[in-house]
Amino acid sequence: MKSKKGVNLLTGTVMFLILNVIFFGIMFFFLARAGTGAEITEEQYAKQIALIIDGLREDTEVVIYIDELYRLAKKNNYAGDIIIPNYENSSVTVKLVSGEGHTYHYINKLDPGSFLLDNNKKELTIRI
Amino acid sequence: MRGKKAGERYLSPWMFINWFIIGIVIVIGVIIFLNAKGDMRGVESEVIAKSLFDCLSTDFSYNELTNNFDIYNKCNLNRKIIEERGIFYFSVYLQEIDGASFRRIGDEKLIAEGGAIAFREDCKIQIWAEEEKKGQFASLPKCTYLFENVFDKQIKKNYEISIVTASNQDD
Numbered sequence: 001m002k003s004k005k006g007v008n009l010l011t012g013t014v015m016f017l018i019l020n021v022i023f024f025g026i027m028f029f030f031l032a033r034a035g036t037g038a039e040i041t042e043e044q045y046a047k048q049i050a051l052i053i054d055g056l057r058e059d060t061e062v063v064i065y066i067d068e069l070y071r072l073a074k075k076n077n078y079a080g081d082i083i084i085p086n087y088e089n090s091s092v093t094v095k096l097v098s099g100e101g102h103t104y105h106y107i108n109k110l111d112p113g114s115f116l117l118d119n120n121k122k123e124l125t126i127r128i
Numbered sequence: 129m130r131g132k133k134a135g136e137r138y139l140s141p142w143m144f145i146n147w148f149i150i151g152i153v154i155v156i157g158v159i160i161f162l163n164a165k166g167d168m169r170g171v172e173s174e175v176i177a178k179s180l181f182d183c184l185s186t187d188f189s190y191n192e193l194t195n196n197f198d199i200y201n202k203c204n205l206n207r208k209i210i211e212e213r214g215i216f217y218f219s220v221y222l223q224e225i226d227g228a229s230f231r232r233i234g235d236e237k238l239i240a241e242g243g244a245i246a247f248r249e250d251c252k253i254q255i256w257a258e259e260e261k262k263g264q265f266a267s268l269p270k271c272t273y274l275f276e277n278v279f280d281k282q283i284k285k286n287y288e289i290s291i292v293t294a295s296n297q298d299d
Contacts, residue, residue: 016143023147027154037162047168054175057182058204090206105297107176107216109206128204 038072042102045069046094049083049126050104053092056128067122072096083124085115169270172295177272179203180218180291188278190287193222199240210243217247217269217294225277227286236290247271247294269296 045066052062069082076097084093084101087110095101108128116125183203184193199220200207210216219241224233241248251271257264274291 023151027151030155031158040162043166047166051168051172051175054172055179057179088208090209105209105213105215107205107210109200109204 038076038096039102041068041072042094042096043104045083046092046102046104049092049094049124050106053106053108053110053126053128056108056126058128061125061127064124064126065122066124069094069096070119070122083115083117085110087112087114167270167298169295169297170272172297173270173272173293176216176218176295177274177291177293180220180293181274181276181289184220184289184291185276185278188280188287189282190222190280190285191282193239194237197239199242205242207242214244215269215295215297217243217245217251217292219248219292221290223288223290225286225288227279230277230286230288232288243294244269244296247296248292251292251294269294 049064052064056062066082073079073082073096078095078097080095080098082095084095085091086093086103089105090107090109091103091105092115093101093103110126110128114127116127117123118125180199180203184199199205199218200210210218220239221236222239223236225231226233247269250265250268251273254265254268254271255273271292271294274289274293276289278287278289279285280287
């Protein structure tokens, strides 16, 4: 009788632990997926690039390494342009999945060709 | 609990309800976090103010800034985006100051203003508001006030440049 009680206790504990692992595994998976969303990265980079341009002095050049963007675009099977400048509207769009991407405005007037994207080095050069 | 079997003790309905509540809270928290926009308006207005100051204070000349001055041309700003989008505002004032005491002399002179003019009042409201009431103005544009002294080498006079910038770009 005593040993049957012991087995029940062990089974209950094991079940409890297995369910715990499953539950927290699902939660971890959900959080990990949510944390690497393309939308957040699109917004983050669009804003960063626009703010960098706002703060640049004349005759300067800045190089931004965008390896992360290439990686995410590849992961999302997106083969189009990652960074799309609009010189007329002073805006930059970052796109990592098919869709609209995220657009942010800066106040400076850049000459066409100020954005240079090097796909091999995975870097973006902005010249003012 | 004491009289219960092991299975009942651990795998009770309460445990599943607890997990359900924890799960729902985490999911709601993540959804709120993902939908919350990274508000960069304050940083943006600060960056623009500093950028304008850099542009105006380099080889500062009072005469240049007060005679048919075109800030868009001088500071390489996109007039279209500033005047038409209604998400940016700036104003630049100049005032002569005493070189020794830094006391203000004469009247302040507006040398440039552009963008969404309504933001001027929105900025004033925020600067005069009491600290605890500032949370009420989350929907208003974020403003930056920058005051710096400059020296005109040609006419050997000191001036204070006051720059007000605002951004309401929240997309």
